Amino acid sequence: MSAPEPDLETAKRRHKGPLVGIAIAVGFAIVLLGALALWVSYQGNEPGNGASQIDGRTGAEEQSDGA
Incomplete structure (x- = not known):
């Protein structure tokens, strides 16, 4: 049940x-x-690490160019 006569000034x-x-x-959450979003957008354009990749045909390790 609601109050019979709400006092709006008191409620405010x-x-x-x-x-x-x-x-x-x-x-604060919006900030x-x-x-x-800014941090992810700036980090997204940089290559990660120069990890080597394995060639599936020969099994030899190849250096990645980072692209």
């Missing part, structure tokens, strides 16, 4: 702190997501 005052906290948490 009581909910102000939690709503501000939620807004700060969402803003972290943006930082992750």
